[in-house]
Amino acid sequence: MLKLTLTGLIALTIAHGILAPESEAVSEGSNLTLTIEGVETLEGKVMIALFNSEAGYDGGDLYEAVQVRAYDHQVQYQFSHLDPGQYALKIFHDVDGDGELDTNLMGIPSEPVVFSNNAPMRFGPASWNDAQFEIVAGENTHSVRF
Amino acid sequence: MKLSRREALHGMMAMGAMAGLTRASWGQSQTGDPVWQAFEAAKRDHPEALGLSTQPSAGRAGQARLIEGRWPEDVQGVLFRNGPGCFDRDHWRYRHWFDGDGFIQRWQVGPQGVEHKGVFVQTQKWQEEEAAGRFLRPSFGSLPPGDLGLGSTTDMNVANTSVMMAGSQLWALWEGGAPWALDPHTLSTQGEVNLGEGLGGVPFSAHPKIDPKTGDIWNFGQDPMGARLILWRLGADGAVKSVRILEGVPAGMIHDFMITERYLVFIIGGPWMSDLRLPFLESFAGDQSRPMRAIRVDKNDLSDRKDWDLPPGCVFHFGGAWEEGDGAIVCDAALYKDAGFVLGGAYDLMRGDFSGARNSHSCLTRIELRPQGRVDLSAYEDCAFEFPQIDPRCVGQKRRYSWGVAQIDLDRALSGGLARRDLETGALALLDMGAERIMEEPLFIPKGAGEGEGYLIATALNTKTQVSELHLFDAQALGQGPIAISALDYATSLGFHGTWQDS
Numbered sequence: 047m048l049k050l051t052l053t054g055l056i057a058l059t060i061a062h063g064i065l066a067p068e069s070e071a072v073s074e075g076s077n078l079t080l081t082i083e084g085v086e087t088l089e090g091k092v093m094i095a096l097f098n099s100e101a102g103y104d105g106g107d108l109y110e111a112v113q114v115r116a117y118d119h120q121v122q123y124q125f126s127h128l129d130p131g132q133y134a135l136k137i138f139h140d141v142d143g144d145g146e147l148d149t150n151l152m153g154i155p156s157e158p159v160v161f162s163n164n165a166p167m168r169f170g171p172a173s174w175n176d177a178q179f180e181i182v183a184g185e186n187t188h189s190v191r192f
Numbered sequence: 193m194k195l196s197r198r199e200a201l202h203g204m205m206a207m208g209a210m211a212g213l214t215r216a217s218w219g220q221s222q223t224g225d226p227v228w229q230a231f232e233a234a235k236r237d238h239p240e241a242l243g244l245s246t247q248p249s250a251g252r253a254g255q256a257r258l259i260e261g262r263w264p265e266d267v268q269g270v271l272f273r274n275g276p277g278c279f280d281r282d283h284w285r286y287r288h289w290f291d292g293d294g295f296i297q298r299w300q301v302g303p304q305g306v307e308h309k310g311v312f313v314q315t316q317k318w319q320e321e322e323a324a325g326r327f328l329r330p331s332f333g334s335l336p337p338g339d340l341g342l343g344s345t346t347d348m349n350v351a352n353t354s355v356m357m358a359g360s361q362l363w364a365l366w367e368g369g370a371p372w373a374l375d376p377h378t379l380s381t382q383g384e385v386n387l388g389e390g391l392g393g394v395p396f397s398a399h400p401k402i403d404p405k406t407g408d409i410w411n412f413g414q415d416p417m418g419a420r421l422i423l424w425r426l427g428a429d430g431a432v433k434s435v436r437i438l439e440g441v442p443a444g445m446i447h448d449f450m451i452t453e454r455y456l457v458f459i460i461g462g463p464w465m466s467d468l469r470l471p472f473l474e475s476f477a478g479d480q481s482r483p484m485r486a487i488r489v490d491k492n493d494l495s496d497r498k499d500w501d502l503p504p505g506c507v508f509h510f511g512g513a514w515e516e517g518d519g520a521i522v523c524d525a526a527l528y529k530d531a532g533f534v535l536g537g538a539y540d541l542m543r544g545d546f547s548g549a550r551n552s553h554s555c556l557t558r559i560e561l562r563p564q565g566r567v568d569l570s571a572y573e574d575c576a577f578e579f580p581q582i583d584p585r586c587v588g589q590k591r592r593y594s595w596g597v598a599q600i601d602l603d604r605a606l607s608g609g610l611a612r613r614d615l616e617t618g619a620l621a622l623l624d625m626g627a628e629r630i631m632e633e634p635l636f637i638p639k640g641a642g643e644g645e646g647y648l649i650a651t652a653l654n655t656k657t658q659v660s661e662l663h664l665f666d667a668q669a670l671g672q673g674p675i676a677i678s679a680l681d682y683a684t685s686l687g688f689h690g691t692w693q694d695s
Contacts, residue, residue: 151394151422151435152415154344166341168330168470169417 075127076181082137083120084192086158090143092116094123095136100174103134113140134177135162139192158192227543228285234544239655240606241544243630243686247277247295247310249322251379256299256306256662256678263301263676264647266639267664269694271299271649272355272376273632274364275687277312279542282326288333288473289538293318294352294364294372295685296379299651299662302695306662306678313351313364313372314381332368333473333539342470345369345393346384353398354689356409358385358430365398367414367447368472376693387424387432394422398689399448399509404585408433410451410491412458416443416465416475423456423494438494442485445476445506445534450513450523451588455488457513457521459559461506463531478531480504486561488521500567502559506531511556511580511594511615512587519563524594524615526554526578527571537605548605554578556594556613575611575620576602579633579689583643583667592616593644595667597631598623606630606686608652612670623670625663628656635692636667644668647675649692653683660684 082092091113097103114123116139138147139158148156162179165172179188235241277295279286286292294313299306312318321328327336329348342348349369356363356371363371363385370393373382386392395413402409409430413422421438441458443465450457461484463476483501490496506528513523529552536550553576560568576599582591598611608631612621625631634650648665660683664676 148390150390150392151437152345152418154393156344156390156392159343164340166339167343168341169468172341 076130076183076186078125078128078133078181078186078188080123080125080135081120081187081189082114082122082160082192083189084158084160085116085119085121085139086192087141088116088118090116090139090141092121093138093140093145093147096125097134097136097174098129098131100178103136103174103177109133116141128181130181130183132178133162133181134165134174134179135188135190136171136177137161137190160190160192162188162190164190225284227287228280228283230543230545231280231285232544234546238544238546239658240546240604240630240653242655242658242683243606243653244279244289244541245683245685246279246292247312247685249312251309251311252682252684253309254307254680254682256308256680258305258676259661259679260677261664261675263306263664263678267637267647267649268302269300269637269692270376271301271635271651271662271690271692272362273297273299273651273687273690274313274351274353274355275685275689276350276352277310277685278318281321284327284336285542286327286331286334287471287539287542288331289541290352290473290534291331291334291350292352292685293321293350294366295687296355296362296364296374297651297684297687297690298376298379301649301662308660308662308680308684309379310684311379313374315349315351315372316346316384317349330470330472333471335471345395349384349393352688355691356400357691357693358409358426359428361385361430363430365396365400367397368395369393371396385430387426388435391432391435396424397447397449400424400426401449401451401587402428402584403451404587404589410456412438412446412449412456414441414443414446417468419443421446421458425491436494438487438489441487444482444485445508445531447508448510450510451491452488452513452515452521453588454490454515455513455521456491457523457561458485458487459502459507459510459523459525460485460487461502461528461531462504463506463535473534476531476535478506478535480530486559486567488561498561498563500561500565502567502569505529506534506552508554509578509580511596512582512591514588514590516560516590521561522590523559523561524580524613525557525559526580526596527557527569528552528554541605546605548603551605553599553602556580556596558615572613572618572620575599575613575622577611577613581634581636581648583636583638583646585638586643591643595634595636595648595670597633600624601627610634610648610650610665610670612667621670623665623673625652625674629654629661630686631663632687633689634665635690637692637694651687653686654679658683 161172165176276292598609
């Protein structure tokens, strides 16, 4: 497996949702450009966790975690140097910036949450089966909406 | 750009098209939704179906015409009622009666006569689904095709069960989430009520109890996954005075509860939660051997608690409870022997089956919870009785009477009479309003000074004339029949619970 190298906390804002020109693409491994829409307030950070296994997704180790400032109602982030394979994302908007997913008395999130594929929640996080998606060699895009 | 099959699939998934695929394949079905079709077919022969039909999105408004008697001058005010009013979208019908979106009905009685207005609570769910033209969210008992899942209780909150006044707001209540606030005059929706930090979306049930001495509003919310209750105490203005957690509450059905001077009293029956799944009701099973549980806790000290086991059964509604001098708690409940209605009959209605074949019947039952642990039950088996109501001046106090809907014809799921039960003598006053009328929950309007002095006000669906009606009775002379009946020139959906506000 390629060692993961991230481009850092650089969020790529690409006009009109068109991908970056190929010359800017990283040549090694796969890249994933993630677009998160429906960011309601421009406060706090969008917290993104990427998983590359069901075991990791279901409470084990995450593959990579990043924070992106909620700079716009649509934010983007590019993961680079990924191995092709099955992945899933858990994302929440840390509106108050305390680094935690706030919940109500019942333990139900009170900050926006979304999973890859916009996979449905059913009294808990979306399942790996619903949230997993494939990353192929080269450029990949994925969009979710809070 | 040419996409590989794999890329194309990836792209479709990213656009959330899986839900669309499911729906597309549904739409191509030759047979359509069998529940929707069965109900449409049943409509032809069953005018009761009017009460379970989807109301116009824009609501209803009309003047009711006096058809019998006259309205006394001392009855002026508004009856607010809530109940499910949207059952199908895009030719797909909910499976369970309790799924439908909340439709608030406002009956104003005054010098101008009787005016009716009905509107949907503009919940987040209702607005999203109205825009989409189809159901999007799992509901209490149904899983619509291509559903989008649930991220919060707000996603599935239909605000369809009851109403209460909180200060200047009318709250539409459900039992799986927060209240929704409306303007009581216009019925315009003001939004989901957030009772405080960390309390957004937390369940606030549909049978709050108002302490007649302090005006405080007591309520609970059930967290079945956590086997616990949230206990709410609000001022009359709707502001939270306290929120506490009662742990160790079996995860059965808890729709209503009771207060006494000193205690909160819960009786929990079937169906019982087994495995959490969607639709939510399918998490529950009717275990006919499991005892019901009664719990009383001190309002001010939850550690002062006593539990009793009762015979197996099912209960939605209570008349009320009080304390006896020897420490016993006495209460009355509309008890079923099993959960046949919630797990059977309420599905059958949605298919247009009005036989009630899977229902058991509730009997008003006097229950004495003795301090040494004994429980005495005596059921009044001479009348099938639901929607018990009491004189609101007697909430939490020793009292004599309960009024309610009497089921006259046990071979029909919905049938109509009214009854008053004397809890001291057992005497029954019964009024049969005829096979053509489906009577709904009667509410007590206090007059005079003593318990039971006042009126009963109740809505009804007249299946013969196919219109909805508003009825008024003398609460102490049910047998004399209605004092007044006013009828609309249309039929609206049946409801569950309401509240009366004097003008």
